[in-house]
Amino acid sequence: xxxxxxxxxxxxxxxxxxxxxxxxxxxxxxxxxxxxxxxxxxxxxxxxxxxxxxxxxxxxxxxxxxxxxxxxxxxxxxxxxxxxxxxxxxxxxxxxxxxxxxxxxxxxxxxxxxxxxxxxxxxxxxxxxxxxxxxxxxxxxxxxxxxxxxxxxxxxxxxxxxxxxxxxxxxxxxxxxxxxxxxxxxxxxxxxxxxxxxxxxxxxxxxxxxxxxxxxxxxxxxxxxxxxxxxxxxxxxxxxxxxxxxxxxxxxxxxxxxxxxxxxxxxxxxxxxxxxxxxxxxxxxxxxxxxxxxxxxxxxxxxxxxxxxxxxxxxxxxxxxxxxxxxxxxxxxxxxxxxxxxxxxxxxxxxx
Numbered sequence: 001x002x003x004x005x006x007x008x009x010x011x012x013x014x015x016x017x018x019x020x021x022x023x024x025x026x027x028x029x030x031x032x033x034x035x036x037x038x039x040x041x042x043x044x045x046x047x048x049x050x051x052x053x054x055x056x057x058x059x060x061x062x063x064x065x066x067x068x069x070x071x072x073x074x075x076x077x078x079x080x081x082x083x084x085x086x087x088x089x090x091x092x093x094x095x096x097x098x099x100x101x102x103x104x105x106x107x108x109x110x111x112x113x114x115x116x117x118x119x120x121x122x123x124x125x126x127x128x129x130x131x132x133x134x135x136x137x138x139x140x141x142x143x144x145x146x147x148x149x150x151x152x153x154x155x156x157x158x159x160x161x162x163x164x165x166x167x168x169x170x171x172x173x174x175x176x177x178x179x180x181x182x183x184x185x186x187x188x189x190x191x192x193x194x195x196x197x198x199x200x201x202x203x204x205x206x207x208x209x210x211x212x213x214x215x216x217x218x219x220x221x222x223x224x225x226x227x228x229x230x231x232x233x234x235x236x237x238x239x240x241x242x243x244x245x246x247x248x249x250x251x252x253x254x255x256x257x258x259x260x261x262x263x264x265x266x267x268x269x270x271x272x273x274x275x276x277x278x279x280x281x282x283x284x285x286x287x288x289x290x291x292x293x294x295x296x297x298x299x300x301x302x303x304x305x306x307x308x309x310x311x312x313x314x315x316x317x318x319x320x321x322x323x324x325x326x327x328x329x330x331x332x333x334x335x336x337x338x339x340x341x342x343x344x345x346x347x348x349x350x351x352x
Contacts, residue, residue: 003053005086005351006045007035008074010061017145017268018090022058024143028343029351039070046077054084054111056350059103060091068102075109085109086350090116090142093123104129112136114350117266118289140349141265141294143342146242146272147335152250153243157204157236161251164202170194170326172203173252173278176269178220178235179210185223186258186315192227193319201232206248207269208238249276253326257282258318262311265294274305275335279325281318284308296342305330 007026010019026033034052036045038061049055055078057071078085087110092100107113111134115121121139124130152158165171172191178184184205191201209217224233239245255273257263262285263270274280291297300306309321 002032003351004051005029005033006048006052006055007033008038008055008057008071009035011037011040012061016061018058018061020145021088021090021142022056022061024343025056025058025346025350028347032351038074042073045074049078049081049083052083054078054086054351056086056088057106058088058090059106060095060099071103071106072109075106079109079111084111086112086114088114088116088140088350089120089124092120092127100127100129108132110134112138115139116142117264118287118293119261119264119266122287138349139293140346141296141342143339143346144271144275144296145268147339148246148276149242151243152247153241154247155244157206157234158244158247158251160234161202161204161248165251165253167200169200169202170322171251171253172201172322173206173249173255173273174204174257174269175206175249175255175273177207177210178205179216180219181260183258183260185220187256188223188227188229188233189315190256190258190318190322191229191232193315194322197319199323203229203233204248204252205233205235206239206245207236209235246276249273249278252278254278254322255280256318256322258313259283262286262290263306263308264290265297270306271297271300274300274330275333277305277330277332279304279328279330280306281309281321281325282306283311283313283318286311294342295345296338299333299338300330303331303333304328305333 007022009022012019026035034048036048075085087107107129113134118139161171174184174187191203194201224230255278257270263282264285270280270282307321307325309317
């Protein structure tokens with residue numbers, strides 16, 4: 001008989017990636033799951049717990065901040081009822097230390113801990129809490145949370161990019177938030193290198209500057225000016241409409257990323273543009289096993305949608321890879337089948 005699971009959700013209307021993962025997991029389990037809203041109905045949760053084999057809690061979910069005692073209460077009651085308490089950690093070291101303290105008793109009570117990436121598992125393994133937590137630990141691939149829509153929408157930005165492309169310019173792009181650790185300005189150096197070789201390049205950053213860091217935007221445009229690229233760089237700002245967003249992806253020839261830690265499976269921006277069929281040049285992971293658990297990333301690399309350069313590659317090497325990617329578009333994947341395969345791995349790991 002198949003096991004049944006209770007998936008804990010929040011009541012948030014504006015959901016984060018972790019919340020979306022939890023809700024999608026409940027949907028993918030079909031008839032084997034039920035859901036509860038954390039902090040809403042204690043007696044109701046207790047009643048639901050009788051009919052399931054285990055409870056799944058995902059962290060960090062932002063909407064749970066005001067209900068900090070609830071996860072511990074749920075995990076404790078689950079264990080007292082001799083049920084499985086499955087904790088999925090999407091972050092660890094990046095969490096504020098106060099949030100890790102709040103999660104500590106929940107993690108200590110878990111019968112199984114599942115991590116969203118090998119890097120998160122490694123961070124947890126190095127923490128003191130690892131000594132008292134269960135040894136039943138696994139890593140799951142996180143499916144993409146942003147997929148190409150059935151139809152695209154023209155915007156002023158996409159029209160401008162098409163106009164730049166009509167001038168026979170190479171459109172070099174980057175999608176996602178702009179902040180120092182992402183090394184977005186390194187793409188400017190790649191553009192400079194290509195221009196020095198005689199190529200006409202236009203660069204678009206599809207995204208916005210991260211909030212709370214006032215100097216990021218000023219420093220970025222200062223770098224643009226110093227690089228002599230003022231008339232070749234466009235920053236779109238936040239784009240809320242998926243049809244407009246992917247419409248902006250369409251004229252881009254190559255997307256380029258240079259991460260300090262190399263590519264990891266947690267880079268949703270890379271996955272989104274690669275799934276749209278655009279080539280992505282990115283430096284390889286530092287850890288050899290970073291992508292071994294994620295079949296979709298492996299397929300995209302094998303199909304040359306994602307082109308890896310050495311982790312510490314110099315600008316000339318990256319520029320060579322950009323030119324090669326622009327000249328040879330990647331093959332297409334059966335997205336439905338590949339994403340279903342990733343979700344099946346998730347379900348089989350978390351809720352076997």
